[in-house]
Amino acid sequence: MVIRVLRSVSAAAVVGSLALSCCMTPTMGAQQAAPPTAPAPIDPAAYRFADKLLKQMTLEEKVGQMTQVALNSPDGPGVEDRIRKGLVGSLLFIKDPNEINRMQKIAMEESRLHIPLLIGFDVIHGYRTIYPVPLAMAASWEPETAEKAQRMAAREASSFGIRWAFAPMVDIARDPRWGRIMEGAGEDPYLGARMAEAQVRGFQGKDLSDPDTLLACVKHFAGYGGAVGGRDYDSANLSDDQLYNVYLKPYQAAVNAGAGSLMSAYMDLNSVPATGNKWLLHDVLRDQWKFPGFVVSDWESVKSLTTHGFTADDHDAAVRAVNAGVAMEMTSHTYREQLPSAVQKGEVSIATIDGAVREILVAKYRLGLFKNPYADLQRNAAETLSEEQRAATRHAATRTAVLLRNEGKLLPMKQAPRTLAVIGPLADAQADTMGSWSLAGHPEDTITVLQGLKKRFPTSEIRSTKGVEIWRDQRSIFDDQFPDPKPTLTTEEAKKAEFDRAIEMVRNSDMTVLVLGEAQTMSGERASRASLTLPGKQQELLEAAVATGKPVVLVLMNGRPLDITWASQHVPAILDVWYPGTEGGNAVADLLSGDANPGGKLPITWPRSVGQVPLYYADNLTQIASEPNTRYWDSSSAPLYPFGFGLSYSSFAVSNVHAASETLRMGQPLQVSVDVQNTSDTAGDDVVQLYVHQRAGSASRPVRELKAFQRISLKPHESRTVTLTLQPNELTYWSASSRSWVTEPGTYDVWTGDSVKADLHTTFTLVR
Structure with a gap:
């Protein structure tokens, strides 16, 4: 027999995503599969508390709990008055603990029902102390490392008054052109599931009521990583085979680990926007997985249902999103403006509203916010950038690096070189070393590769220059936090002089460390790339450095696999450190010197060129299986480096x-x-x-x-x-x-x- 995990599928569900049926002939000889495990039940006391509070709330106050306001948006100014009226449930993009405490005091002391605010933030890979990016964490192949990093991030962020992290991102990504690949665990559902549940445990700890925990928000539900062409926000067209066997597995692992909330995705999933997809948000999440938490929309993704051509207007968007299962709207205000009238018209039941609000109040209760919603300023001072935080991120960065090549055992540098050239646009770039989604980080806190090597080799004469510059011409969503520095080399003569200066340093040094890759803003959201080449003139710099005949080590700083086919044949040593975080420079120095031994493995198949993309190991055999690497007449079909690959100074x-x-x-x-x-x-x-x-x-x-x-x-x-x-x-x-x-x-x-x-x-x- 076959397992019966799906209910009868309505026409709406078929339109919503997949034409599924549980009434077909069972597979011969197949045994009924065990149903998926469900998350642990929530303490009934939380529901009793929420139900008692619900009876006292007006419809407007209920919709207020379903409303999140971003303080960096046009909706932010004047929010205090709405908090007093009980019309705001959550705040986003507020970082000052004193300001958080002021807002919470308004909610707790000046509003009618004294309901605390849920303060959320993108704690993706650290808060003030930045840890290696999530793709790097997956490269550790060590869930304990990911769990420890998010536990430390939760301790630091919660000390600021943040109690909700919009992480982990568990989207499977098999197309490195997609910039947000750096936020997840790569291509594999099993590795992704282990990293997902580890991060949930790290954020939420053993008891959410502990003041140093964060409510996890698993995103982006679901299939966002399958965007067509790797283009951010584009549609995903995924078969039921791919959805169930690949893309949904890390989500279910996170739900089973007890994740308190999920975020709906931006994009169309099989022609139905995820934020309005009832099959996804109700049939799968609630009926099949028994998820007890709440769903928040992504940034303005409720309002965007109309942009998709899915809904007629804001009113229709609010109705269909809440009926699909979205309990809280992030940043846009269609819920606030449209849901009261939708209830009055009978388009949304009061039971649906109460169900959504109950889930939000239960989360606040579980976090202990009704008893103490305030930031602990004394703990904040002790936790922020503490020695323990710095030691933890340095250790994580050594665990996540992947040694891709080491011909002639050029590494490690067992003795301090007499002269060392540290070259490249990322060699002394503090913001870039942190990587994308380090919104609460301070670049000045960051140790660069140049700084780390100077500290590790104090007797060496270390020379450094950029050689070339790289920057994005297009606007990035991170410009407000870390605007790309304007190029200082504005003329062709200046560019050539800087290039020649760098090569002269290489020629006159015993060894060179070239730190190349992508600037921080070239990876992450709204950072898809049509090419995987080293941006700018970095390839020319690399080839010129190697042509000197001097020993060259390539240190890659990146959020995705890059086209390093030439380097894989001509550069003797290649170390991928991804974006290593606040202590990245010290960690790189540990690795290059041999104080730490690289042990990371690739969590994604590394292509030879963008023409092979998407490329992943778990494909199916075909009639040309006998010659699997000859499917292109002008190139090998084999990857440059396979999934799970990584060298070491050991054998x-x-x-x-x-x-x-x-x-x-x-x-x-x-x-x-x-x-x-x-x-x-x-x-x-x-x-x-x-x-x-x-x-x-x-x-x-x-x-x-x-x-x-x-x-x-x-x-x-x-x-x-x-x-x-x-x-x-x-x-x-x-x-x-x-x-x-x-x-x-x-x-x-x-x-x-x-x-x-x-x-x-x-x-x-x-x-x-």
Whole structure:
């Protein structure tokens, strides 16, 4: 039998997204799959409190709780009076703890019902102390690192009075042209799910009522990472196979981890905007997953339903968004202006309004805001940029770096070079080192690569210059916080002189560290790229530096894979540090000197050129499977670097794969063990990865799928047996053939190793 997880599908649901049916003939031999686990129930006391308060509220006050005001928007001025009248539920883009306390005092002491405000902010990878970007965190292949980073971010942000983080972003992204790829965990649903649940745990802690926690807001529900052409805000057209087996998995993991809120996405999902998609926000989220929290729209995404051509006007947009399941509107004011009349006309039931407000009040209750909504100024002073915060982000940055090439063991620099050139537009760029979405960070707090190397090698003569400049001509959403510096080299003569100066430094130095990549504003929201090349004249600078014949190390600072095909053949050492954060420069110095050993692995397939995009490892075999890398007549189809790849200053051997059983009954886990040996004289980390392939079933299955992994540390020449557990639910998938969840008997391949190219192989047979 096949699992029955979907209710009958109405015509509206079909229009809403997918034509699904649970009444089709079951797959022969398939066993009913276990239903997905649900999040833990919320304390009933929270609902009793909310219901008691609801009975005292007017319709206008209820709609007020469903309204969020951004203080950096035209709606911001004069908000105090609306807070006094109980017409505001949440504030966005307020950072001063004293100002937050002033606003909360108005709500708690001057409003009729004394309902606290929920203060939200984009705590994506840190607050004042900036941690490596989320894509980098995924490169650690260590959920504990991601959890610790968000735990530290929650401690710092909450000390400012922020109690709601618009993170984690768990969108699967398989197109590096999409700028927001840097906010997620890359291409794989299993790795993405583990990182999603770790971040939720980090933000929310063990008890949301603890004052140092943040309510997580998982975004963008759902499919935003599948935007056509990698163009931000563009439509996503995803099959039910892709939605259920790939894109929705990290969301469900985050929900099961207890995430308190979700954010609806901007874009059309299969021709229905996500913010008005009842199938997505109700049928999947509520009925199937039993999500108990609340949904907030993305920035003006309710109002934008009309832009999509989905609704006729603001009134229609408000009605359809709230009826679909959006409880709170971010920044635009269609709810405030339209919902009261919609209730009076019978277009929205008072039960729908009460349900939305109940969810918001429950969240505030769980956060302890009714008892204490204020920022603790003493804790704020002790927590902000503390030594503990700085140490944590420095450690995270060393765990997330990926060593892509190290010919001749050029790295690490075991001895301080007599002369060292540190060249490139990002070598001493504080804002760029933080990366995108570091809105509360201060560039002056940041340690650059140049500063870190000067501190690490005080006896070396270190010379530095930009060589070239890079900047965005188009406006960025981050311009208000970190405007791109205007180029100082304005004439061709000045540009050539600076370029020549940099190459002369390379020629006259014992070693050169080139810090190249993308400026902060070239990655993130509204930062899609049609090309993956190094922006500006950086490629020319790189080639000229290598042509000197001097040893060159390329340090990449970026939020997406870049076209470094030439560098992969000509530059002896390449270290990708992504955007490493506040202590990035010190972390890079640790890595280059060998004080830290790179152990990160790629969370995304790295293409040779943009012409291969989208490119990901978990594709399906076709009739030309015998020659999978010859599908282009003018280029290899193979990636430059495969998913899961990453080098180390150590070397490892993986051997002796052993499955605990050759025959596995459905519903049972399988233990797979391998021996891992550090074959070098240097202590280091390796990531043991387990991939599975189902040979035959009701639908074609990907050639390999990641199903387990573990990062381990080994001393020189140490050996260890690592046991990975293949959980039974990891063999369940959504079959496009039967339109149902299935677990199917048959033969399964298992590979283990330290990248998707692992060749250590065994099999098992799944039986009923």
